[in-house]
Amino acid sequence: METILPKFDSVFSIDCVIFGFDEGELKILLIERNVEPFKDWWALPGYLVEENESLDHAAERILYELTGLRDIFMDQFYTFGDVDRHPQGRVVTVAYYAMLRLNGPKELKPVTSYAKSAVWYPINDLPKLAFDHSKIFERGFLKIRNKITYQPIAFELLPEKFTLTQLQHLYEVILNKSLDKRNFRKKMLNYGILKELDEKQKGVSYRAAKLYKFDKRKYAKLFQKELTFGK
Amino acid sequence: METILPKFDSVFSIDCVIFGFDEGELKILLIERNVEPFKDWWALPGYLVEENESLDHAAERILYELTGLRDIFMDQFYTFGDVDRHPQGRVVTVAYYAMLRLNGPKELKPVTSYAKSAVWYPINDLPKLAFDHSKIFERGFLKIRNKITYQPIAFELLPEKFTLTQLQHLYEVILNKSLDKRNFRKKMLNYGILKELDEKQKGVSYRAAKLYKFDKRKYAKLFQKELTFGK
């Protein structure tokens, strides 16, 4: 009986849908490709997995190489494996998403030469993307829209201290609908995962709002409840 | 600038966690391997993706080859890519799950020679599995346990006509807790996706229960509501 693993030319890649929230807009990170195929096109940050590297490790590395950031909450959400998705051969890509806290306008500088630049693009105004990256983005966006309805992951996108109005706007942008202010606040505060701070917003030309912090401890507990179904 | 896709010896595979519900037990389909590595071990049904075959197609094909069944609701749920998960080389596996309707005890006959046999195993009594298949099973099981709390996918596992008690037992098995009969019925009937039939159970030595059918039309509508978040 044959025991040798059959092989064919194939390779894995990682593509990342990296969300950020800035100036009231939901954005994703795109790179401008510097290599064929799709040279000069915009694309999701992604790269090939190395031979001795796990998928999770590759995702972390690639995110790091493109943003300089580490320890980001990142999750694999789908693997795209259509035969002809890459014009040069068989490339199966594992898609991850991440939600980044943008601490002010940070310069993005690719450390690999295969990208000319990396920029934040508002998701409502995306250019045409290389490969099947539009499809990957759509699925990633669907994923977070879905997830946010049962897990308050939105915090990942906000600065450490935020106002309830900022939080609500973020929900509204992700869900693409407007929410009732009083009900939203009631619900969020009821989760018990927000810590009210003794601080207020600064630099606004109107009444400053209270700042809140996200309580990781209590969030972890709530997260556990994902599997409930009543008695 | 280099434009040739780097390659290394690598290959993709599919592994399937195929759930069935039989004799009041939740089971998965396992095969007995006939080839190295892990010859004679039990493993999830899985196989290598072919060169000109998409992942979804490969999953369908493999499920068909191992069960003779087609048109099964199947979903990709995770991709496992640890470097050393396969002793003979780099194999990234894309895991799918399926929920099968077992119409009576059906014979399972592998049509490939790499499996000696295929059998249904109760999930509470699984043998040691080849590769990282235990991990894959766990994650697949978690997936359906999670999903069943917000989508009534349990129907996939039941015969076309079923009683409410059978449905409840299935929920109890998947969620691993007992549910209140009256509340369960109220909830299920309230979904509005069950059609009450004019038929009753047969062959039982006690009062026969009414049979129900699952209404696919209405289910599709309910499924759409997945993304709601109130006003």
Add this chain to the structure above:
DNA sequence: AATATAAGGTGTATTTTTTACACTAAGTAG
């Protein structure tokens, strides 16, 4: 025919959660 057995089938009161809805308070800018 009577009885035992085993599951089928049903209702109500309570609590919790969700929804709808509008005005006053506080700070800033001129």
Add this chain to the structure above:
DNA sequence: CTACTTAGTGTAAAAAATACACCTTATATT
């Protein structure tokens, strides 16, 4: 001190979730 802009708050109604126990019906047994 006035105008402007956002912050911040409560209540009533409806809907959903929960806790809980008994009678009914078909079959099998004597």
